[in-house]
Amino acid sequence: MLDATLKTQLKAYLEKVVQPIEIVASLNDSAKSQELQALLQDIVQLSDKITLREQGDAKRAPSFTIQRAGTDIGVTFAGIPMGHEFTSLVLALLQVGGHTIKLDDAVIEQIRNLDGDYEFETFVSLSCHNCPEVVQALNAMSVINPRIKVTTIDGGVFPKEVEDRQIMAVPMMFLNGEHFGQGRTSVEEILSRLDSNAGVRAAAELSKKDVFDVLVIGGGPAGAASSIYAARKGIRTGVLAERFGGQVLDTLAIENFISVKETEGPKFAAALEEHVKAYDVDIMNLQRAVKLIPGKIAEVHTASGAVLKAKTVILSTGARWREINVPGEKEYRNHGVAYCPHCDGPLFKGKRVAVVGGGNSGVEAAIDLAGVVQHVTLIEYGTELRADAVLQRKLRSLPNVQIIMSAQTTEINGDGQKVTSLSYTDRSSGAAHKIDLEGVFVQIGLVPNTEWLKGTIALSRFGEIEIDARGQTSVPGVFAAGDCTTVPFKQIVIAVGAGATAALSAFDHLIRSGDEEPQTTETKQAVAV
Known part of the structure; x- marks a missing residue:
């Protein structure tokens, strides 16, 4: 064996x-x-x-x-x-x-x-x-x-x-x-x-913590980089994360992080955490931030009831899978509606499924599923696929894949227990159609985790945190990095760089605001980048 x-x-x-x-x-x-x-x-x-x-x-x-x-x-x-x-x-x-x-x-x-x-x-x-x-x-x-x-x-x-x-x-x-x-x-x-009683105890302990020089909200690549760069400056650093590793944990193959030829998301996330733990960083995992009160000493409130205080805050809350928001999607989630073809694809062996989305993630999902399921229907809202040409060629070569363009998904239907079909409208003719199937994989991009910040800092029309080249938000002392921001390309390597930028900017803010004494020569040598 x-x-x-x-x-x-x-x-x-x-x-x-x-x-x-x-x-x-x-x-x-x-x-x-x-x-x-x-x-x-x-x-x-x-x-x-x-x-x-x-x-x-x-x-x-x-x-x-x-x-x-x-x-x-x-x-x-x-x-x-x-x-x-x-x-x-x-x-x-x-x-x-x-x-x-x-x-x-x-x-x-x-x-x-x-x-x-x-x-x-x-x-x-x-x-x-x-x-x-x-x-x-x-x-x-x-x-x-x-x-x-x-x-x-x-x-x-x-x-x-x-x-x-x-x-x-x-x-x-x-x-x-x-x-x-x-x-x-x-x-x-x-x-x-x-x-x-674990949540109550944890909230009480968190609220007792001293004021942080830098408090990072989010434990993905951007948050990990921010915390490492801040800790290397010798200042009091904390990371508040709903799930350390973030969306990387749900990523299968990573082949474009420079110097790492290939790895898997969970392994990469574990390496991030191990690297952060090598420094004096207070990691507060399984804690979701729900409110930010800016000020000379900012307050961050958590869903568990804790209140943390910090001189500067770095927001790196990442993003999550975007939903199509049609009837049946929430009702049949995990009962035919799925978001991870690598994880859930084998459960649909020999069955008929649809993939909603014609970008790289949608086409890659359709290619992967085609090797497992009986038939894949890829549904794209636009008039052409948006995936890379090499992926499109591979997809079109598969005999058990159908591509439907200019199609607006209108409903995911089921029998009360599981998915049975998908309804869509042909955007060219207005005709309504229904596809009999047993699974729907949604792959239409990401939405930033910033709803809790509305009214506090400036957000774009897409809900992204608006930042400048230094990672500065519209609120002094509050910085942001990664997929939750207006950075144009959502990539791990870019998020890591943005996290480093935000941390260095936060340190600079502390010095210029008089909240952090310039380091001695000895300290500089100890924490030199």
Whole structure:
């Protein structure tokens, strides 16, 4: 099952196992069971601390539980955790085997003190780059607190269960049989829902913090760059982020960040966070800003009720997928309406879908989906596609793709449980049409996360924060960077540069306003760019 190179790498990891592990497998006579059996046998041969026992009484087959011998500590996988989930498998083996779990001590203590019995089931696809974070978060929680039981289910291996439970987006979490949530979710986010008092405690602690010299709002590439450049100046720096990493977490392939030939969004976001943590930066994650009160000492209010104060503020709140805002879109989100073809595409295998949007993201989505689904209809509002020529040529070469131009989507229809068709109007003739299908992927660009700033700073007609070449907004002491601004091109490399510019401008503002003493020669040497 595993090639020689992978076995060598895995063997080196398994040397970190300190507690005996028993893998208990439930198999049947299917081909998938034979694949799983081969994988587990390969693993057992790589460590003398791991044993394998086969039985057939589990709820699902093929499946297996990684159990710490003589304890009730364990995690379960239903299916074969390869692809993006292979890392989840390796981490599960290490953590169940006693290797250190890399979470903050306070978070570990909070997990350990959860009072209750929790049984999680998480449906994933092996091509989903967002799923591993959820799987690994729940697995770690289960090892810390055995009253939390977790099962990761590969929807491709159990299609009937996916159909019966109407799962049309991954990762999809169920807690004690009830829907719990979907999408990329961290340990802290899960904890905030299980521990009802966590938000109140966090808000109280945040409000006690001293005044920041620079407070960055947003933890994407622009926010990360801003915080690093500010911290290198030796000033008190904080980052308030609703989700550290931002939209990069939802990006699959990154091939245009200079000096990094290729990487994936989640890996890039993890590297950003690791770099920020190398400096004296106060990271306040899972906190959404809802109000900005400018002033010599600005105030930033959060949804949790906290109030933070800062001499300067850098807004880097990024952007999110734009919605088409037609009837049925919200009603059938995650029930046929999707925004990530890489994550959710495999759930539509053999089905008919539409992609709304003819830019690069829409055409790329249609190309990717064409290799999985039965048929793709690409719907473009304009009279021509806006994607790069090379992408258009590839799209038009595919036999199971139809392109409809000058089409305005008017409604996404369903049967109350899932999508069944899409309605559109031909903008040339005015004729109404309906396409029978089972999925709609919306790919029509981005909208800036700036609604909470209306009436506070100047915004463009598109809702973008208006900035000058220095990142200065219409309010003195408030700067902005990244996709939430009027910068003409929304690219990671541009956001990083803009973040650096905003931080340097904020530092300059502090000096010129008399709020920051010029640095000594020694300090300059210590924090030199």
